[in-house]
Amino acid sequence: MPQQQQQQEQEPPLCIQQQAQGIKRPAVVGSMTFTSLLGFANRPRLSGAVPTRWNVSDVSLRPVPAFGPPLDSNCTVYVADSSPSIVATRLSEALRQRSVSVEFDDDAGSASAMTAERVFFTIQLYRGSKVSKVEEETLDFSRGVIVNILKIRGESLYFHKTCRALLKSAIGFSDGTCHKVYCPFSLDRWDEHASTTTIRTSSAFKSANTTTIASLEHVMSLLKKDRIGAQELGLRSLVILTDPCSSGNAVACSASMAVLGAPMGVASDVSTFVQSMIRDRKLPGEEEDVPLELSFDDSVAPSVGISSSAATSHKQQRHAVAAAGSIAAALAEHASTMRSLALRVLSNALTILARERASVLTSVLMTHGSIYASVEMLSALLDDLSGATRPPSVLFASAHDAALSCKCLAVLMDYSKEACKRVVTLRSKTGVLDAFDRAEEVGALSHTWLERQARCASAAFGRGVGMTHV
DSSP: OHHHHHHHHHSOOHHHHHHHTTOOOOOEETTEEHHHHSSOTTSOOOOOOSOOSOOOOSSOOOBOOTTSOOOOGGGEEEESSSOHHHHHHHHHHHHHHTTOEEEEETTTTEEEEEOTTOOEEEEEEEEOOSOEEETTEEEOOTTSEEEEEEEEESOHHHHHHHHHHHHHHHHTSOOSOSSOOOOTTOTTHHHHOOOOOOOOOHHHHHHHHHHHHHHHHHHHHHHTSSOHHHHHHHHHHHHHHTOHHHHOHHHHHHHHHHHTTOOSSSHHHHHHHHHIIIIISSOTTOOOOOOSSOOIIIIIHHHHTOOTTTOOSHHHHHHHHHHHHHHHHHHHHHHHHHHHHHHHHHHHHHHHHHHHOHHHHHHHHHHSHHHHSSHHHHHHHHHGGGGGGSOTTSSSSOHHHHHHHHHHHHHHHHHOHHHHHHHHHHSOHHHHHHHHHHHHHHHHHHOHHHHHHHHHHHHHHHHHHHHHTO
């Protein structure tokens, strides 16, 4: 009985069996087929001859574990006519095109990834079964590759859109740019979904102020709560308020001026919150950061209400340390998410004002330049550039944060001479250009949006340095 059960678990899915028997059937992802989805049946497949950072061996790929959990057919595809190295090359290029931060494990044939929407998932490559019996016939699936994508955490909608694009890329039907839809939390929304509506009258702007102030008051009420979910919802609402494609240009401009410190009632509170998250990397009024690696005697026992002398058994100490470690990890993840959202808010605010009300942006930066053009703020943004080379497992300053920081620095240096002077003061001209060049180089290999924003920031720095010497 156990042998029969093990044999049933190792049998491939029906679609793979039909493909091996010669039955022509398009690859399936969920309830939709690749050939009917976007008409890719007659398009030539990608050769895979592009630079890759994922080097998977064609001979050392491991099979699907015999007693592992069943693979989800919605997130799994079987590639019968390509080697593991080619499949890995296609996936690497697709991840680059979609600007997904990823860390590869060549030996295990796996990858850990994080999207700009903070969806964490893993990609695992398996070798097909050596021998499988289908209707008394012996079939060999060992020449094919099984691609399985597993979501770790994040919103399912964004995960499945990314998953479908990656599975199509693994087969060779796409380069990863398909299934891109508008999302206020995506990095490339300004490039593909720019709003064409402009603010033509002052009355439209004044009416938008009333709506914006009420919305900002609701946002601040959420941010002042002591619950993680409420705080994240508040910042996500602020991201949408400063996004013209979601709220309209008038409301987005009004909310952006509040973020930059314009006097609008609750503007000071909103600006202070965003400033504290970006510059100080903590919530306003929060105490000093607690180290993630805590010893039991110093901090774990008091946090769980157990004294060091009372917790005599090793089992109690281990459980206490695990509980405190999980709490610290959750708080660190929350702080990372909040800071990433704050960077997105600042990027939205600077971008919409630079595009729609450039004179207002220049005036705000001159009047309230000590807030976002200060040495401390610019130093924090420059430090985020180091996140270009960090894997997604690192909580602070990921490649997505580095791209947002480049965009913020580009606008600040274009519209504030003082900001450009302070950037030169913080780091030499060569040091700043090297940081931008390094981010652009890393982006060219793994993150297309980071590449574009680093190039724009480098050009803005060159223009700013030329202006300061005139």
